[in-house]
Amino acid sequence: MVSQFLKLEWKSLYRSASFGKSIGIKIFMGLFALYFIVMFLGAGLVLYPGLKKEFPDQEPIYILNNVLFYWILIDLVFRFFFQKLPVMVVKPLLILPVKRSKVVNYVLRKSALSFFNFLPLFAIVPFGITLLVKNYPVVSVLSWMLAVVLTTLIINFLNFIIESFSAETEFSFLPVVIFTGGLYALNHFDLVSFNTIVGAGFNAVYENPIYVLAPLLILVGLYIYNGKLLKQKLFLDSGLKTKVKEVKASNLEWTKNFGDIAPFLRLDLKLIWRNKRTKSSVWMLAMGLLYGLVFYPNPQFKNFEGIYVFVGIFSTGIFLINFGQFIPAWDSAYYKLLMSQNLKYEQYLKSKFTLMAISVGVLFLLGIPYVFFGWKILVAHFAAAIYNVGVNTHVILLGGSFNRKKIDLSQKAAFNYQGTGAVQWLIGIPLLLLPMGIFSLAFFTIGFEVACAIIAVLGIIGVVFHKQFMKAITAKYLQSKYKMIDAFDQDN
């Protein structure tokens, strides 16, 4: 039976329409994984000699045990964003003679084979071998290693429980933030000293191998609980069909002021507010807006004005980037309708442009408090906002005409790569790096004021030639009409 499941999954993998298409993302992820493997391997090798050298009078393993708590927290956060829930198409299986518990067990056990569970081994094994070579007691070292592996699996299953709660909330990363943040805070303010508790636990396992039963029991408990959660979802009416909330129809009458683009503007606003994926990218606005706080309070960046324009472009353009890069894929589900309707492509694109331009203005106004860190920041942000309206909106609309990937609006946004292709990575270059490059060049050769002026003037030029740009962009969209219809028709 398990081999049947494996066959199904293999087929779903290499027969999927996007197989081989998203090579760029896979290479990126591969490099990412390789980087972590090397890091962990390196850590595993230098851990023993390094700790021995720094703290000659302490046992390296005890020091390590004391910081394992932080590793657990970081691992949880990382997994939340990068590890995919073990999913399987269960609907066709439900009426076949397959026991539900079998499906559940298979899905859960498969998740144990995740890359994230193997990663710690790259550090633990060399560290353990070093210990054995240095004549530490064999049983103790082995049971300690076993305990770490069990902990990895505990994190694995804990993550799924957290994810199953996130699936039900709008703001999907709230549960993991609350959970890990809460644990960290309790520990940090010495209310409950988790790092000592965790450390003492691992010390105990090392000293008395019988205690390895404790993580084992926790793991079994989590496994059973996960199984229960999953089993509940294996019914059509719970997991596969979602509740239907009563909705309030709205007219958005005020959009009438925008004239002939009003119907599209209304449609876009509803699109953003009524779908999971777009709605959660609204929350990203807050992140973008606060992005400056990473740099500006930091004295290191005090005299590094080159960063101002970068932050300015990013924080006033976060909506533009988030929303704009998936034009027209947002409308992919009903693109055929739009194409056979009596509509002017130009109005459709102009509505998107207007929305992005307004967002830049609003985000600039909201970012005015940054003036607290110096007037130069405000000036740079203002120039960046003009650049965003004049140049970046057009660039991103043009990039959209190369868009060939459909988007499922009901999925959450963070780290969702659906609809992402090479275009989305490449478009970042003109969007962010180009203005930053121009600015830095002018800044270092002439001065801050001139650099800001150049960025602003580029933006103004873009605004002046808006009509011509839009004509060219519209032509580009019309050119790729058939290709887009065909691509949006395919499930990826």
Place this chain on the structure above:
Amino acid sequence: MISTINLSKKYGGKQVLNVEALDIPKGQSFGLVGNNGAGKTTYFSLLLDLIKPTTGHIINNKVKVNESENWKPFTSAFIDESFLIGYLTPEEYFYFIGELRGQNKADVDALVSQFEDFFHGEILGQKKYLRDLSKGNQKKAGIVAALIGNPEVVILDEPFANLDPTTQIRLKAIVKDLAETKGVTVLISSHDLLHVTDVCERIVVLEKGEIVKDLETSEATLKELEAHFTN
């Protein structure tokens, strides 16, 4: 109204449609039947300029559809669910289509209210998004949306599939009325021979992309079609 000239469509060397000539006069209710893969949806997609013809072209009311967009104001269609906007309520969807076709709210309301029977109280005022309606109800909304703005050509792909018997009967009345009293050219494809002979004045049978039969509907048509599809 609609003339098809030397139209063909190939996908990777495989011919899926090849129609030398097909003329559909104004006000005709036209039925397209054929087994799966016969080319019905391909023909409709070509008529709506959603795919590119390999050779030939279609002229819709003097407009060459793959060269000009001027056929759009008087042509409307419902092909499949991808013609619906899932996150709108049916009313919002009707108004949106109405706006694109130059109709104000009152116009749309007036038109939609004629279909209250057809909706059977399951579409209007439900406070649900289209994506949350059942397949049949989605179809009802899509078909009615295709009638907004007094189109002269209405294209419906498999309109009877997924509909309950009551609605199927009502839909037949609507289609007949469109062609007979309003002079609308209606193009329908269907797998249901009975429905299509009931509704359409003319039925064309496609087989592997080619026209094999072109019939004026009469008493004998249903028998003839059944005989054709039996072997």
